[in-house]
Amino acid sequence: MTETAVPAVPTPTRTLPVVAVVGRPNVGKSTLVNRILGRREAVVQDVPGVTRDRVSYDADWNGRSFVLVDTGGWAPDAKGLAQQIAEQAEMAIAMADAVLLVVDGTVGTLDSDQAVVRVLRKSKKPVVLAVNKVDDQRTEAEASSMWNLGLGEPYPVSALHGRGSGDLLDAILDTLPPAPPIDYEAERGPRRIAIVGKPNVGKSSLLNKLAKQQRVVVDNVAGTTVDPVDELVEVDGQTYTFIDTAGIRRRVKEASGHEYYASLRTQGAIERAEVCVAVLDASQPLTEQDVRIMTSVEETGRALVIAYNKWDLTDEERRKYLSREVEQEVAPFAWASHVNISAMTGRHVDRLGPALQEALASWETRISTGKLNAFLGRIVAAHPHPVRSGKQPRILFGTQAQTSPPTFVLFTSGQLEPGYLRFVERRLREEFGFVGTPVHVEVRAREKRGKR
Incomplete structure (x- = not known):
């Protein structure tokens, strides 16, 4: 089930930047996170050494949206301190476009602050320094001593009272x-x-049936349509721009003459569309060209509805063979809606409307970062990545980088096997729907630090 309905206009693709909040325990990171969010989300309690628990939130300021990641504090004990600092910093850097380092203005800089600064500086990632617990003007002068960290201007804030949070x-x-x-x-x-x-x-016949008029030339001679034709058509009370395209006869490089340019224009039409209706001839065996066309739609990142046309010409025996062909050839596109139609008689053409609406809604669905990471936490706990060569990569954090189509980025401690990635994608579909849209899952593995 999707979270969003179909909006009246396309939603622009947005890639949300990530800001990681790092610092020692008890410097007020979670309180500052709540202040930035404008609501009480983060639990205000710092437990030293909880390195695996990272909580992410969707934040907004001055019309800009970004993802805020609240990290566990570094334990101040000397034992294994360098390793803990490096681990935390690496994870924060791997996830973030920018890092917000929070220090306690009432105690000044400690060795652990200096150590993480060295790691952050090597990363070349932008770092903003927040000096917290500066509750009045008297303690503001003490915050200026934080210039010695070498991270540029320290921003004095009071997470408790909100002082200075706007400038930060x-x-x-x-x-x-x-x-x-x-x-x-x-x-x-x-x-x-x-x-x-x-x-x-039967592409042109389908367009004519939807438009309720003879909009394009229809002939049994293959290749009647060469140029894409745009037609405003109302389906289920919703007006769409339908683009009728020339048939893709064979691979572009194998086509010649007008077929070559027709294929190029058809690919351009796919890229210009938001949803593609792939029309298959149900009365004939499925071919490599059919699969190639649907693959092109998926690779272009467009939503997909599969229409099995000429259903009125199929008998019971043909439908049995078709069912087998679908299982074998169309299995990679099981996520797309399937509609059995007859463009000639109008049979079930009305089912295209709901299928298009569902595909568009899925194509533009955004899953909140908190909900996504709660889901990832559940599947990783129930089905961890298999151990290979003594190593077990972990998913540290995930975010939806964009919609149209839904694209997810997983920040991991190592490369994930293709089979495990397919498992994550399958579970994403089971949890959130995404009927009719490709779902892309990308991995950003944390870079290994060289031994000194």
Whole structure:
């Protein structure tokens, strides 16, 4: 089940930057996190040495959204201190676009503060220094002594009272990557649907049936349509721009003459669309071209609805063979909605509307960072990555980098096996739906630090 309904206009793709909050125990990290969020989310209690517990939240300031990761504090004991500091810092750096280092303004800098600063400085990641517990002007002068950490201007704040938090947030935003420009042109107009498939599978007939008029030429001669044709069509009360495309007869490099340019224009139509309706001829055996077209849609990152056309021409025996072909050939696209239709008679063409709505909603679904990491925590606990060569990579943190299509980035302690990645994707679909949309899962493994 998806979290969002289909909006009236396309949602721009956004990649949310990540800010990791690091520091010793009891410097007020969780209180500061709550202050930044503007709500009480983080538990205000620092337990030394809880290195595996990282909690992530969606934050917003001045119209900019970002992910805030609250990390456990470093234990102040001397035993194994360097290792603990390196482990925490590496994880924070691996996840973050910027690091917020929190120190206690009432006690000054300690050795553990200096040690983590050295690690952060080597990372070349932007670091913002927050001097917490500066509750009045009298203690503000003491905060200026933090210049000696060499991280630039220290920002005195009071997480408890909110003092100085606005200036701190402004400084954090200054360190983040610039927000991508919004393509307002792309936001206007109806949703774009491309009808794709081999020649003579009934793409133009389907468009005519949806438009309730003879909009495009239909002929049994394969390849009648060469140029993509746009048509505004209302389906279930929703207006879409349908793009009827020339049939993709064979690989672009094998095509010649007008077929070559038709194939290029068809690929352009796929890239211009938000959802592709792949039309297959149910009365004929599925072919390599059918699979290639659907693969192209998936690789381009577009939502997909599969329409088995000419259903009126199939008998019981053909449907039995078709079922077997679907199991074997179309299994990689089991996530797409399947609709059995007849463009000629109009049979079940009305089912395309709900399938398109569902695919668009899934394509634009955003899972909150907190909900995603709670889900990841559950599946990792129940099904940890297998041990290979004495090592067991762990998923440290995950975030949804973008929508359209949903793309997730997993920050890990090592490379994940392809089989385990497929397992995570399958469980993502079971948990959150994503019917009709590709789901991309990327891994960013923490770089190993060289031995000194």
